[in-house]
Amino acid sequence: MPSANLTMIAPLEHCRSCGRPIVWARTPNRKAMPLDPEPTPRGNLVVSLTSEVLHAAMVSGPDRDGLRAAHKPLYLSHFTTCPHADTWRTKR
Numbered sequence: 001m002p003s004a005n006l007t008m009i010a011p012l013e014h015c016r017s018c019g020r021p022i023v024w025a026r027t028p029n030r031k032a033m034p035l036d037p038e039p040t041p042r043g044n045l046v047v048s049l050t051s052e053v054l055h056a057a058m059v060s061g062p063d064r065d066g067l068r069a070a071h072k073p074l075y076l077s078h079f080t081t082c083p084h085a086d087t088w089r090t091k092r
Protein backbone atom coordinates (compact mmCIF):
# COMPACT_ATOMS: atom_id res chain seq x y z
CA MET A 1 0.00 0.00 0.00
CA PRO A 2 1.96 3.07 -1.15
CA SER A 3 2.15 6.09 1.16
CA ALA A 4 0.07 4.32 3.77
CA ASN A 5 2.48 5.54 6.39
CA LEU A 6 1.88 9.25 6.73
CA THR A 7 5.52 10.01 7.43
CA MET A 8 6.04 9.47 3.69
CA ILE A 9 3.99 12.59 2.94
CA ALA A 10 4.13 14.71 6.10
CA PRO A 11 6.87 15.74 8.52
CA LEU A 12 7.35 13.32 11.37
CA GLU A 13 7.08 14.80 14.83
CA HIS A 14 6.93 13.32 18.28
CA CYS A 15 4.17 13.54 20.83
CA ARG A 16 5.14 15.87 23.64
CA SER A 17 3.51 13.55 26.15
CA CYS A 18 4.56 10.05 25.20
CA GLY A 19 7.25 10.59 22.54
CA ARG A 20 5.55 8.43 19.92
CA PRO A 21 5.73 9.50 16.28
CA ILE A 22 2.86 11.65 15.08
CA VAL A 23 2.02 13.77 12.07
CA TRP A 24 -0.18 16.85 12.15
CA ALA A 25 -3.32 17.07 10.07
CA ARG A 26 -6.05 19.64 9.73
CA THR A 27 -9.66 18.80 10.47
CA PRO A 28 -12.62 20.11 8.40
CA ASN A 29 -13.08 22.90 10.96
CA ARG A 30 -9.40 23.85 10.58
CA LYS A 31 -8.19 22.55 13.89
CA ALA A 32 -4.82 20.88 14.11
CA MET A 33 -4.97 17.23 15.06
CA PRO A 34 -2.12 14.81 15.71
CA LEU A 35 -2.44 11.47 13.94
CA ASP A 36 -0.74 8.16 14.41
CA PRO A 37 1.24 7.81 11.16
CA GLU A 38 0.47 4.10 10.75
CA PRO A 39 -2.91 3.14 9.36
CA THR A 40 -5.01 0.81 11.48
CA PRO A 41 -8.15 -1.23 10.81
CA ARG A 42 -9.61 0.47 13.90
CA GLY A 43 -9.10 3.89 12.30
CA ASN A 44 -11.93 6.34 11.72
CA LEU A 45 -10.14 9.05 9.76
CA VAL A 46 -9.43 9.37 6.05
CA VAL A 47 -6.49 11.48 5.12
CA SER A 48 -5.87 13.52 2.00
CA LEU A 49 -3.07 15.78 0.96
CA THR A 50 -4.27 19.10 -0.45
CA SER A 51 -1.91 21.96 -1.26
CA GLU A 52 0.85 20.30 0.78
CA VAL A 53 -1.43 20.21 3.82
CA LEU A 54 -2.63 16.99 5.32
CA HIS A 55 -6.37 16.92 5.93
CA ALA A 56 -8.14 14.40 8.11
CA ALA A 57 -11.88 13.76 7.99
CA MET A 58 -13.85 11.48 10.25
CA VAL A 59 -15.79 8.62 8.70
CA SER A 60 -18.24 6.28 10.35
CA GLY A 61 -20.87 3.66 9.69
CA PRO A 62 -21.27 2.40 6.11
CA ASP A 63 -18.75 4.94 4.78
CA ARG A 64 -16.10 3.55 7.02
CA ASP A 65 -17.05 -0.05 6.21
CA GLY A 66 -16.84 0.73 2.51
CA LEU A 67 -13.41 2.29 2.80
CA ARG A 68 -12.20 -0.61 4.84
CA ALA A 69 -13.59 -3.08 2.30
CA ALA A 70 -11.73 -1.16 -0.41
CA HIS A 71 -8.53 -1.48 1.65
CA LYS A 72 -8.17 2.28 1.99
CA PRO A 73 -5.91 3.21 4.88
CA LEU A 74 -7.73 4.56 7.91
CA TYR A 75 -6.06 6.42 10.72
CA LEU A 76 -6.62 7.24 14.34
CA SER A 77 -6.14 10.53 16.10
CA HIS A 78 -3.26 10.38 18.51
CA PHE A 79 -5.70 11.83 21.04
CA THR A 80 -7.30 8.40 20.95
CA THR A 81 -4.17 6.31 21.27
CA CYS A 82 -1.88 8.45 23.41
CA PRO A 83 -1.27 6.79 26.77
CA HIS A 84 -1.19 10.31 28.22
CA ALA A 85 -4.39 11.50 26.56
CA ASP A 86 -5.53 13.03 29.85
CA THR A 87 -2.62 15.44 29.64
CA TRP A 88 -3.74 16.48 26.18
CA ARG A 89 -7.28 17.12 27.28
CA THR A 90 -6.37 19.30 30.21
CA LYS A 91 -3.97 21.31 28.03
CA ARG A 92 -6.62 22.12 25.46
Ligand SMILES: [Zn+2]
Nearest residue numbers: 015017018082
Ligand atom coordinates in the same frame (compact mmCIF):
# COMPACT_ATOMS: atom_id res chain seq x y z
ZN1 LIG B 1 1.24 10.74 22.97
